[in-house]
Amino acid sequence: MDPIDKQDRQHLPDDPFLTNMSWQGVAVDSSGFRVLAYHVRLYELAQAFLHAAVIICREAGESGEPTWPIGSACYFNLYHSTELFLKACISSRDPGAVRSIHEVADLRKKYAEMFPGDQYRFNTPWFVSVDEVSQILGHDVFSGVDKKPDQLYRYSADRSGTASKGIQSFTPGYLFNYMGYLQDRWAALWSSIVPDGG
Numbered sequence: 001m002d003p004i005d006k007q008d009r010q011h012l013p014d015d016p017f018l019t020n021m022s023w024q025g026v027a028v029d030s031s032g033f034r035v036l037a038y039h040v041r042l043y044e045l046a047q048a049f050l051h052a053a054v055i056i057c058r059e060a061g062e063s064g065e066p067t068w069p070i071g072s073a074c075y076f077n078l079y080h081s082t083e084l085f086l087k088a089c090i091s092s093r094d095p096g097a098v099r100s101i102h103e104v105a106d107l108r109k110k111y112a113e114m115f116p117g118d119q120y121r122f123n124t125p126w127f128v129s130v131d132e133v134s135q136i137l138g139h140d141v142f143s144g145v146d147k148k149p150d151q152l153y154r155y156s157a158d159r160s161g162t163a164s165k166g167i168q169s170f171t172p173g174y175l176f177n178y179m180g181y182l183q184d185r186w187a188a189l190w191s192s193i194v195p196d197g198g
Contacts, residue, residue: 038095040198042088043190049081050186054179061172071170076153078179079104082124083150085186086111092194102150115193122185123178 033041056074060066086107090098093114101107104126111120126149145151145158146166157163190197 037198039088039091039194042084042091043194043198046081046084046088046186049077049084050179050182053077053081054176054183057172057176057179060170061176066170066172068168068170071168071172072153072156074170074172074175075168076150078175079126079149079153082126082182083107089189089193090114092198104149119192120189122182122189 033044036044053074056070056077060070060074082104083102086104087098087101090107090110098107098110101110104124105128108124108127144162145155145164151158152164152168
């Protein structure tokens, strides 16, 4: 039954976004997605965020004039996709193992424990955590938002609005090649870790 009956509908304003709408009839809902196993949902989300990063990166490169906010959005999607991919793999063996871990370096360690050996490795720029860098050098190297990559790429500032003290760079061509590598590598790893697809 329609939740808005005919009488109520005539008092609603017309939705201007329905006029001349592109891609008539193209839509999807989450009903099929929500019934998938948790680790499969995470993997599919990882693929979607990586795909979004690739699109942003391609458009930035083709424009010839990327901006840092565009680069930051690309990095955020890439970072988040990496987090989700690692969680998907780990959760395929132990669903509760990583729900409270968000830093890629920490997830990568857990992933390496569960899936040892070169056949399970993939390159990531976030293989060392902020805490590990500080321990190696013997003092705190990062402060504020620079301690949290996901926050850095999302906001470029801490809660008080203080900007990152670091300088980040975005080279679309390099990142585009790296993400192409990830697409292929993750597909191969997922087939190896979850042979039946989940």
